[in-house]
Amino acid sequence: MTPPLSDLDLRIVASLDPLAQPFALLHRDACLRLGMPHYYFTQGARSDEYQSYLDKKLGAGAASAKVSKHVVGMAWDANNWDAKPIASHWWSVFGQEAERLGLVWGGRFASKDLGHVEMPASRKELESYRAVTVTALALLVAGSVALIARAEKP
C-alpha cells in the first residue's frame, strides 16, 4: 500500500484535468511500489500568467504558455528527495514507469526535465479535447433545460 497523499499533493493532483489525474496517481503508485523512497508532486496546472512568468522572466528552458501542457492541466512535475538529491537510478525508474503508462517523460526532452511528466497527445489536441468537452457539456445542459421547459409547457 502506497503512502497517502499529503495536502499539497492533493492540491496539485486536483489542479490537473480529470483525464490526467488518474495517470498522475497511477504513476506515483507505480514508482513507490518499485521502491522509490518518496514521490512528491511539485506542480500541476499553471495559469497562463505564471507560465509566461517562468518563460519570460526566468528563461532557462521553461516552455512558453502557448506550448506548455501545464497550462491545460495535462502535465505535472514531481520530485523524490530525502535528505540528499535523488539517485540517478530512480530517475530511470520514474521515466520508465511514465512511459509504461503511455505518458511522455521530460527526461527525453532536448532540454532534459527529469521530474516532468505529461499526457501524450499534442497541446493542440489537448486544447481541442477540452474545448469539445466544455461545448458538449454546455449543449447537453442547454438541451436538457429546453426539454424540461418544453415538457412543463401547458
Add this chain to the structure above:
Amino acid sequence: MTQYSNVTPSRRLIGGERFSIVLERDVPLWGMSRIDTVLDAWGQVGESRYFYTIAPSRQAATVGDQRVGTLSIRSRPDRTNLEAVTVGQAMDDLARHLGFMRIRRVDAVDARDATSVEELAKKADEERAEGAGRTGIQKAADAAKRVTGTAGEVFARAFGTVQIALVVGAAVVALLVVKELRGTK
C-alpha cells in the same frame, strides 16, 4: 548546517512569528515552481505545515560573492500543536518540503503580530472552505482503478466520447430549435 540568529533552534515555535531565511544558493527555475507551490503559489495558497510566506516572499541577495535566495515567512497560527515543535524542527520540515536546497541561515525577525495572525487565520479558514479538492481526488482515485490501456488510448477514447456527446448535444438543441420555430408559425 543551518545557522540561527536571534533565535535558538531548540526554542518552541510561536504562531505568527516571522522569519527571514537564506537559502544555500539562488533559486533555479524548477526550484521556483516548488517554492511557489509549497508556500504561496501565485494566489493559490500552498501548503507548508508550519509556515506561510509574506509578500514579497522571495528575493535574491548576495552573501559574500555568492547569489542566494531569501524567503520571508511567518509561522502559521492555525495549526494544531504548532507550539509542540521547536524552531529547528519546523525549519527542518520546511527544508524537507523545499526538497532541493538547504537552508543556510534563519533570522528571527519579529514575534507574534496580532493583526496578521487574525488575517492569516481568516485566510486559513478560506483555504479549508475550498476543501483542497478532496472530493475530486476520490473520483480520480476511483478512475485510476478503472484505467485500461495507455494514456494515449484513454485520451483517444475520451476524445471520441466527448465528440459523440457534442454531436448528440448539437442535434438535440437543433431539433428543439426547429420544433420551436415550427410551433410559433
